[in-house]
Amino acid sequence: MNFEIIATAIFNALSASSILIVSALGLAVIFGMMGVINLAHGEFIMLGAYFAYIFKSLGLNIWASMAIAPIPVALIAVIIERGIVRFLYGRQMDTLLATWGISIFLIQSIRVLFGPEGKSIPHPFPGTFEINGLFFPKYRFLLILITLSILLLMYLLFKFTKFGLKARAVIQNPDMSSALGVNTPHVYMMTFCLGAGLAGLAGSLLTPLINVEPALGLKIVVRTFLVVVTGGTEILLGTVAGGAILGSTESIVSLFTSTYFGNVILLILAILIIRIKPKGLISKVAETLK
Amino acid sequence: MKKIFRNKFLILVLIFVALPLVLSTYYVNMLSLFLIMGILALSLDLIWGYTGILSFGQGAFFGLGGYVYAITAMNLLCEVQIRHLSHYNVVNHGGTTYISILLAIIFPAVIAMILGYFLFYAKVSGVYFCIITLSLTLIFQQIIMELVEYQIGNIPIGGFNGITYVPRISIGIPFWFYYSLEDPMHFYYFVLFCTTASLVICYAICNSPFGSILTAIRDNEIRTESFGYDVRKYKVMVFTISGALAGLSGLLYCSWGSFISPASFDFFLSAETVIWVLIGGKGTLIGAFVGSFLTQFLENLLSDVLVYYWLLIMGGIFILIVLLFPKGIMGIIYRLRLSIIRSPKKQ
Numbered sequence: 001m002n003f004e005i006i007a008t009a010i011f012n013a014l015s016a017s018s019i020l021i022v023s024a025l026g027l028a029v030i031f032g033m034m035g036v037i038n039l040a041h042g043e044f045i046m047l048g049a050y051f052a053y054i055f056k057s058l059g060l061n062i063w064a065s066m067a068i069a070p071i072p073v074a075l076i077a078v079i080i081e082r083g084i085v086r087f088l089y090g091r092q093m094d095t096l097l098a099t100w101g102i103s104i105f106l107i108q109s110i111r112v113l114f115g116p117e118g119k120s121i122p123h124p125f126p127g128t129f130e131i132n133g134l135f136f137p138k139y140r141f142l143l144i145l146i147t148l149s150i151l152l153l154m155y156l157l158f159k160f161t162k163f164g165l166k167a168r169a170v171i172q173n174p175d176m177s178s179a180l181g182v183n184t185p186h187v188y189m190m191t192f193c194l195g196a197g198l199a200g201l202a203g204s205l206l207t208p209l210i211n212v213e214p215a216l217g218l219k220i221v222v223r224t225f226l227v228v229v230t231g232g233t234e235i236l237l238g239t240v241a242g243g244a245i246l247g248s249t250e251s252i253v254s255l256f257t258s259t260y261f262g263n264v265i266l267l268i269l270a271i272l273i274i275r276i277k278p279k280g281l282i283s284k285v286a287e288t289l290k
Numbered sequence: 291m292k293k294i295f296r297n298k299f300l301i302l303v304l305i306f307v308a309l310p311l312v313l314s315t316y317y318v319n320m321l322s323l324f325l326i327m328g329i330l331a332l333s334l335d336l337i338w339g340y341t342g343i344l345s346f347g348q349g350a351f352f353g354l355g356g357y358v359y360a361i362t363a364m365n366l367l368c369e370v371q372i373r374h375l376s377h378y379n380v381v382n383h384g385g386t387t388y389i390s391i392l393l394a395i396i397f398p399a400v401i402a403m404i405l406g407y408f409l410f411y412a413k414v415s416g417v418y419f420c421i422i423t424l425s426l427t428l429i430f431q432q433i434i435m436e437l438v439e440y441q442i443g444n445i446p447i448g449g450f451n452g453i454t455y456v457p458r459i460s461i462g463i464p465f466w467f468y469y470s471l472e473d474p475m476h477f478y479y480f481v482l483f484c485t486t487a488s489l490v491i492c493y494a495i496c497n498s499p500f501g502s503i504l505t506a507i508r509d510n511e512i513r514t515e516s517f518g519y520d521v522r523k524y525k526v527m528v529f530t531i532s533g534a535l536a537g538l539s540g541l542l543y544c545s546w547g548s549f550i551s552p553a554s555f556d557f558f559l560s561a562e563t564v565i566w567v568l569i570g571g572k573g574t575l576i577g578a579f580v581g582s583f584l585t586q587f588l589e590n591l592l593s594d595v596l597v598y599y600w601l602l603i604m605g606g607i608f609i610l611i612v613l614l615f616p617k618g619i620m621g622i623i624y625r626l627r628l629s630i631i632r633s634p635k636k637q
Contacts, residue, residue, distance in 0.1 A: 035417070036417070037417045037420070037421060084613065087613060088612070088613070092416065092417060093416070093417075094612050096344075096417060097608070097612045098608075098609050098612045100561060100608070101605050101609035101612065104561055104602075104605035105602060105605030105606060106605075107601075108598060108599075108601040108602040108605060109602060111598055112599065112602065218428070218557055222424070222425045222428045222429065225421040225424065225425060226421070226425055229417075229418050229421045229422070259436075260432075260433065260436040260437075263432055264429070264433065266429075267425055267426065267429045270425070271405075271408060271409070271422060274409070274414055274418060274422065275408050275409070275412040275414075276412070278412050278413050278414050278418065
């Protein structure tokens with residue numbers, strides 16, 4: 001083992017984990033709050049990427065378009081929540097199915113509107129930096145920093161704001177908090193909106209790394225499901241734990257063998273973790289919502 | 291009640307036996323496909339409708355059945371001259387395909403059993419089970435897509451291009467004579483036989499004490515467990531059976547089109563299977579066929595006109611059914627019938 005391999009492995013692991021964490025966070029917020037897996041999560045990511053593309057085509061700066069892309073995604077999510085999802089609270093399986101229907105609907109709408117082919121977006125931050133003769137892409141490094149700051153912001157949001165207080169109350173005991181005057185449906189709506197917005201942000205942040213096409217959500221979303229399921233319902237800690245373990249294992253295995261083997265290991269590892277800890281690595285779930 | 295059901299079922303089977311006599315070859319082929327997909331829907335209905343476990347892994351077992359059939363049948367019956375990756379000539383020596391059929395049913399069943407053992411004995415259920423099986427389907431597909439340069443026996447896996455020139459199912463007596471079901475009508479009757487057999491087997495399972503335990507698990511798992519039943523064991527058993535059924539459907543599909551590729555069991559197949567069962571009404575067995583027939587017939591009719599819009603409409607219908615008619619068509623029929631029976635007759 002020489003320095004180069006170790007440094008590459010560490011950088012790849014960090015980068016893969018940060019990508020996983022940032023794309024799973026929106027899903028984790030919705031899962032942690034409502035105990036429901038949002039199967040349309042991949043499509044919210046896809047919408048984020050497409051909105052970044054649309055704003056860029058309208059002539060905005062690439063950074064600006066990436067930054068405001070989550071807003072329309074969150075607005076679409078509010079419409080979906082008000083129109084469909086809110087009728088299904090308490091029916092966990094039905095919510096899962098309905099969001100699956102939404103996912104098919106969104107993929108196909110984008111395909112009809114923009115065509116099935118991929119779109120290209122200019123890279124906002126090309127180039128590499130060098131350490132001891134090793135070259136690392138700058139954007140991936142930036143992504144690690146962005147992920148850390150998003151996590152910090154989320155922590156502050158949940159710990160120090162009024163919304164965060166209400167949200168934590170609803171996670172602990174929805175009935176009791178609604179009896180104490182918390183508008184539970186409103187909190188759920190805000191959470192769904194926040195989760196979708198985070199997914200949209202992930203989509204716009206990932207545009208330089210992936211091909212923007214209608215089915216891109218499907219490619220990312222499996223890993224994010226596995227991260228959330230292995231991580232557990234604790235929103236921030238669970239996602240970080242799941243993302244870090246799965247992401248670094250996959251990237252290190254891929255580095256030494258092949259990406260194909262990395263995929264297999266990812267699935268096997270996730271199944272093993274769930275076999276040992278069925279409720280995820282770190283889990284606190286509201287009893288009444290189970 | 292049971293006798294009425296049996297009579298109706300016999301009439302239905304007779305209609306299906308007579309149908310090819312009045313239909314063109316194209317529709318006979320389509321009918322075979324609908325029945326094959328009906329078996330897939332049946333496998334989902336058994337585990338979802340009767341046991342209450344939603345599995346998105348049926349697509350993976352379907353693909354697995356198809357691949358096992360293709361690989362074994364071609365290795366046993368054919369001589370393959372490979373020119374370049376997925377370009378190859380196939381000379382079919384002929385022979386019966388019983389071994390391939392058996393393997394293509396047993397292999398997915400064993401995989402389902404192992405997976406079920408891992409998941410159910412860890413008390414993985416509900417959403418977690420869905421996600422694991424969904425990941426299984428998608429990752430299995432990715433794996434097959436990346437196996438471009440590998441071959442099993444003489445057969446290249448072919449990656450995205452899949453395996454072509456898969457021989458049709460052929461029946462007969464080994465070492466004596468064989469008959470390959472190349473004629474669409476003969477193949478249709480074989481599929482019809484398989485469909486009827488699996489439907490009868492599922493009906494028998496659901497109406498046996500074993501079936502009552504499955505329904506009990508669906509309705510209240512904890513209570514069933516406290517009655518002393520080993521819930522985990524029953525779940526593994528039913529998951530194995532449903533894996534075998536999905537494998538059967540996959541091998542029939544592979545033989546139907548003499549072709550299998552990762553695109554044959556993509557994300558949308560799993561989605562569509564769930565839609566079929568939902569539309570037909572889960573937990574009714576026959577509903578799985580009603581849903582798959584209706585949807586595929588409409589799809590066949592309308593997809594030329596609508597092309598892209600078809601899946602859009604399907605997504606919309608899916609959401610509406612979940613919201614408004616969670617029991618599907620058969621649920622509506624049963625409710626209508628009940629209301630007719632219950633309504634007081636004035637004399």
